[in-house]
Amino acid sequence: MARALVLRAGGVLALLAVWWAVAAAHIWSEVFVPPPGAVWHQLIQTSTTHDGVRGYSGHLLYEHLGVSLRRILLGSLYGVAGGIVLGLVVGLVPTVRALLGPLVTFVRTLPPLAYFSLLIIWFGIDEAPKVTLLFVAALPPVAVATADAVRGVHEDYVFAARSLGARRWQIPLNIVLPSALPEVITGVRVAVGVAYTTVVAAETVNGVPGIGGMIRDAQRYNQTDVVVLGLLAIGASGLLIDGLLQLAERRLVPWRGKS
Template sequence: MFRAVALRAAGVLALLALWWAVAAAHLWPPVFVPSPGAVWHQLVQTSTVHDGQRGYAGHLLAEHLAASLRRILLGSLYGVAGGVALGLLIGLVPTVRALLGPLVTFVRTLPPLAYFSLLIIWFGIDETPKTVLLLVAALPPVAVATADAVRGVHADYLHAARSLGAPRWRVPLSVVLPSALPEVMTGVRVAVGVAYTTVVAAETVNGVPGIGGMIRDAQRYNQSDVVVLGLLVIGASGLLIDAALQLAERRLAPWRGRS
C-alpha cells in the first residue's frame, strides 16, 4: 500500500518538475504554457476576495466547483437510473433489444455539442438543458453495461429462483440485477467519467458559476493559467469521485474478482 502511494506521489512530482522546467525554459509564451506559480497564484485569487473582487466572475472557486458537481450529480443520477432500467429491459426482452438497442448505440456515438444546441432550443438556457445533456451523456454507458451483464447472468440462477417459488416479476430485481451488479458499477463509473468530460460543453451557455463556465470565460480572454487551474480542479475532483465509486463497488459487490 505504501509503495503504491509513494509511486503515485513520485509520478505527480515528476510531472510537476517537467511542467516547471518547460515553463522556465520559455520554449513557448506563458499564454501557451503558464508556469505552476501562475496557476497557483490563480488558485489563491479565485479562492479569496481581493481588491474588492470575489473569486472569478463574482464566485469563489469552491462555488464554481459546487455548481458543476451539482449538475454532474443530477445528470449522473438520472442517467444511471434510466440506464439501469433500460439495460434491464434490453437484456431481458428481445423485442425491446431489437427496438431500442440501435437507438442507444446511436446516442452513445454522438458528441455532446452535436445536440446541446437543440436542447437549448427546447429547454432554454437555464439549468434544464445542462442536466438533460449530462443525463443523455451518462445513460448509454450504464444501459450498455447493464444489458450485457443481464444477458450474461447464468441460467442456473434463474432456474433456482423460479424453482423456489419466486414470482416472475421479482426475478429481475432480486436475482438478475444483483448478479449483474459488478458490471453495472463499471458502467456507472464510465457514465460519471463521461458526465465529467461533458460538463465543459454543458456550461458553454450560461455556465457561471461552474468550472466549465469559468474555463470557457477564461479562454475568451486568453487566461490560460485559469484554464489550466479549472482542468486540474476537474481532474482532481474526478479522481476523488472515482475513488468513492470504487469503494462503493467493493462494498456492494465484494465477491468481484474472487472465485
C-alpha cells in the same frame, strides 16, 4: 497500500517537475504553457477576495466547482437510474432489444455539442438543458453495461430461483441485477467519467457560476492559467468521486476478482 501511495505521489511530482522545466525553459510563451506558479497564484486569487474582486466573475473557485458538481451529480443520478432500468429491459426482452438497442448506440456515438443546441431550443439557457445534456451523456454507458451484464447472467440462477418459488417480477430485481452488479458498477464509473468530460460543453451557454463556464470564459481572454486551474479542479474532484465509486464497489461486490 503505502507503496501504491508513494508511487502515485512520485508520479504527480514527476509531472509537476516536467511542467516546471518546460515552463522555465520558455520554449513557448506563458499563454501556451503557464508556469505552476501562475496557476498557484490564480488558485489564491479565485479562492479569495482581492481589491474588491470576489473570486472569478464574482464567484469563488469552490462555488464554481460546487455548481458544476451539482449538475454532474443530478445528470449522473438520472442517467444511472434510467440506464439501469433501460439496460434491464433491453437485456431481458429480445423485442425491446431489437427496437431500442440501435437507438442507444446512436445516442452513445453522438458528441455532446451535437445535440446541446437542440436542448437549448427546447429548454432554454438555464439549468434544464445542462442537466439534460449530462443525463443523455451518462445514460448510454450504464444501459449498455447493464444490458450486456444481464444477458451474461447464467440461466441456472434463474431456473434455481423459479424452482424455489420466486415470482416472475422478483427475478430481474433479486436475481439478475445482483448477478450483473459488478459490470453495472463499471458502467456507472464510465458514465460519471463521461459526465465529467461533458460538463464544459454543458456550461458553454450561461455556465457561470460553474467550473466549465469559468474555463470557457477564461479561454476567451487567453487566461491559460485559469483554464489550467479549472482543468486541475475538475480532474482532482473526478479522482475523488471515482475513488468513492471504487470504495462503493468493494463494499457492494466484495466477491469481484475472488471467484
